[in-house]
Amino acid sequence: RRCAGSLRLLTCRLWFILTRAYKKVEEDDLKFPLIYGEGKKARVMATIGVTRGLGDHDLKVFSSNIHIKPFLSCFPEVRVYDLTQYEHCPDDVLVLGTDGLWDVTNDKEVAGVVMEVLMSYEPNDPCRYTMVAQELVVRSRGVLKERGWRLANDKLGSGDDISVFVIPLGGPGNYT
Template sequence: MYFHYWALFDGHAGSGAAVFASKFLHLHIEEQLQGVLEILQKPSLQPPTCMGEENSLHIHPSGGSSQLAPRFFMEKKVKQESLVIGAIENAFKEMDKHIGREKNVYVISGGCTALAVVCLLGKLFVANAGDSRAIILRSGEIIPMSSAFTPESERQRLQCLAYMQPHLLGNEFTHLEFPRTVCKKEVGKRILYRDYSMKGWAYKTVQEEDLKFPLVFGEGKKARVMATIGVTRGFGDHDLKVHGTDISIKPFLTSCPEVKVYNLEQVEHGADDVMVLGTDGLWDVLSNQEVSEAVTSFLANCDPDDHHRYTMAAQDLVMKARGVLSDRGWRIANDRLGSGDDISVYIIPLMCGNKPPQPR
C-alpha cells in the first residue's frame, strides 16, 4: 500500500524545528499507518475494537460484517477513515516529542507550523497545526480544507487551560480577556471582559488580580499568547519562555492537528481542479477568491499536457503575493502592500489523485 504526501513547515525563531520536521514527519506517519496496515488492506472489514479479535468477524460478500457472538449490547462503529486520521494525529504528537528529545543532543532552534496532506485510499487527509491554509479549487468552487489556529481562534482553549492550571501563568498573567489592559485607577469599576466559557462580552468589577497582563492579547496578526508568540499549534518551541521570566509557553501550545478529509472518488476531476497549500505569507495578502482567480486564469493559458504547469502556477502565486519593488516598498495589485513574510506554495492536481501510485 502506497500513499502520497506533501507538507509545508513555516518556521519561527529559527529554522531548526521546520527543517527537522520536514525530514521526519512522513516517517512518523508511515510508522503509525504500519500499525493498522492489515486493517486498511481489508476495506470490507470493520476495524475490530480490540486487536486480535479479527477472527470473530464474518466478512459477507455484500461487504458487510457481523460478529459471531457480540459481547456488548452497544459498541461504537469505527470507520477505516478514522484510523488514518488517528494515525496522522499520533504522528504529529510523536513528531513533537521527537524534537523534544533530539534538542538535548542537537541544536533545534525555534518552532514551526505544519500543514500536511496524505493521499490514501482514494482520499485526501489534510492535517493542519498552525496558520497555513489549504483550499480546493474545483470547477469554479472554493472548498476550504483547513482552519487557522491563532491566539484569537484558540482563545477559549487557552483560557480554559489557564483557569484549570493557574500556576502556568506564573503570577504574571490573567486568563481573562479585556478589550485593553486594565489600569490601577479602574479597580472597583465595571469593565468589559470575556472568560473561557464566553463568546460574547459581559461586565465585571475590576479587582487587583485583573491588573495582570492578559494571557491572550491583541487582534489579527498582532494577537499574542503571553505577549510572545502568534501561533498556537505546531512543533518545537520546547524552551520558549516569556521574556525576562522563567514562565514556559510550551504548555499552551499543541501539536494536535485538525484533519479534514476530501473524497477524490466522489467527483470526476478535470485538469484544472487543484488543491492549493500555502503558508500564511500568501494568505496575509491574497484572499481565497484572489488565489482562485489567479490559479484558474494561469492554468487556462497553459498547455494541458505541460506537466510543469502546476509548478509554474505556484511560482506565479508567490510572485503575486510578493509584488513588485517600488520606492514605497513591495506592492501588489491595487497598490496594496506585498507580503514581507516567507511564502511557500504547493499546487496539487486532483485529476489523478484516485489512481494508485505505481511502484518505482
C-alpha cells in the same frame, strides 16, 4: 538524613516540572490575554509566535512567571478528506500555501490566477501547475517600489516567506 530530604525535594520538583508540562488549560489560566496583536504581529501571550514556541518547554511570558507551554501543543490537528469521492474536472487543483500567500491574497484572487495561468497552457503540459504556483508567489510578493514591496493595488506585498503547492486533482491522465 540531609540527603534523603534533598532527594525528596528533587523528586517533588521533578514531579512538578513533569506534570506542569502537560497541564490542561483551565479558565483561570486565560486571565492574561492569550493572543496579542493581529496578523503577522500576533503573539501567544504577547511573547512568541505560535510556530516558534513548539519545543520551548521553559519559555515564560515576558516580565512574568507564567509558562507558555500549556497554551501550545506539538500535536497537529489533522483532518482527512477523501477527494476520490468527488468527480473532478481536468483543471481542478488543490492549492496549499503558507501564510505569506494567504496574508495578502484571498481565495477568489487565487482562483482567478489559477484559471488565468491554466488557460494559457496546453492541457497536457505538466509545467502549467508549476507556473500557477510561481505566479501566485510573484503576485503575493509584489513589486519593489520606493515604499517597499507593493501589490498591483498598491497594498503592501507579503513580507513573510511564501511557499505554494498546486496539486492537480483531475487524475493522472490529465497531467501526464
